[in-house]
Amino acid sequence: MAQEKSSTEARPRGRPQLRSDDETRKIVFDTARHAFAANGFAATSTEELARGAGISTKTLYRLFPNKAALFEAMVADRLDRELSDVQLRGIDHADIEEGLRAALLACADIALDPDVVALQRIVLQESAGFPDLASAFYRNGIARTAAALARWLRVQVKRERIRLDNAEEAAGMLIGMVASAPQRAAIYGGVPLPSRKEVERRVRTVAALFLDGCRVAPA
Template identity: 75%
Template sequence: MRSDEETKRIVFEAARHAFAVDGYAATSTEELARRAGISTKTLYRLFPGKAALFEAMCADRLERLLSDVNLQANDAVDIETGMGAALLACADLALDPEVVALQRMVLQESAAFPDLAANFYKNGISRTAIALAGWLRAQVKKKLITIDDVDEAAGMLIGMVASAPQRAAIYGGKPLPTCKDIERRARTCAAIFLDGCRPRAP
């Protein structure tokens, strides 16, 4: 006998593939149960409906990805290196192929199912910004940077490091940047944020 947690993992895996291939609206709970190898009765016992399953699936996947995002302040590195590493962690999450695929599906289905977008934002996008704001707040306390509104700054930074490549992939059909490209982008964004881009006076 499988535990409920193990069964949920199997359902999440089946749901990810089904939603990615067929879309949210076209995927029935019966199809999800069949793909997971369980009865619809078991599926409904674990999840009240398809919307609850989608929310739980997103939360589970993003939780796993977020657990790998280390934004702990490291006193052994300078602020430029630390900010570059923090932005790289956020960009790696935002530009993960599975996260981008989920975002593409949410955008396609959001008009008919507005709760999908709200849940994706709550479970993913906002949590990444909160984590980065916490890192920025720690740097402010150490007097390494001065920011009036760390939450606003976190949103600006994530937009700068990840939004353009995301849009290019979702709307323009462009490939996602390579790991090397993401690293370079994170370093550039950190430098622009910390130093600006006006030429220094001689």
Template identity: 55%
Template structure:
């Protein structure tokens, strides 16, 4: 009997902790948070803000509610994090696509494609439907989306335009105004059609075509050479 106790004690006193009934943690907190945010984006877009719970997101992400609460304190913070995380990646992408030469039209086309991939994403549009339907009950959700998504997207493109103007590649008087006009020209029509269920979001080729047309129109204008 004593010998058996020694063996059990030795097995539990080593450098490795005993494995519990759940799966061992193999991801870092940063990786786990990314998985949670991806699951939350899908839950908010498909079920709506009111019907989405911390429990449903944790279940979808394959983590415990304890882990989720440790990384993100509540549902409002989770909703905001899904938006800011997506925007952080978008901002990094646009910065990497700054114009390195004199092909400002091509660089603008690439920047607009990056914007379009965010604005015309199916889950982002589904999220906007949710916000429109629940904004009276949860006004803070609409405010968060407006400030963290809409305004930040416009500001990111405006900063990009200003940078190119400072380098003497384009002449832009009001970068914020120009950015809003460009994004409206690029995305308003297909976004509205998708939002009201009249058409699917445009595919990559259509987005590239629209971005190219917008960039050419912005850089060259509509003047006719006689």
């Protein structure tokens, strides 16, 4: 018994280790994404978000001054995880078509990600009452993805693999062809997002259209 008591007394004691702010932010982002998707932006209170994340409202406001700032940070965080792929994938491919497919597939992975589509649905639902949500989504999502692809295209122009007058305009067109129709079908028509195989087929078609066109040469 004495030995057991001694062993118990020797066990280290102390306050539980606190989470870092970065860890807490990630938990808040996950909580907010699910809450906004289920209830909408306007109907979700900061008290509900704090409770769902297991923190006080005081901590929530210390990390994010208001709900709109939380939404913007959440969108930026979600896209930061994938945007580096758009900048890097495919750049070192010897074949321009393989490289373009890889870059477009990285863009499609972002634009057609279920979480990103869910965020876009929230923006559309709430844009009349909260116009800043739309600008935050555009700034952190659509514009950054297009800018990353435009940088990739300029590299290919510099390497004299393609000829373009306006890389930004071309990037917007390419992303539109790859992702816009499936996004609209999912958001407005309730159609399931395309499978990976379907996305890859779409990417192949868009790359071929961009590089070769589809006009039949005259005899």
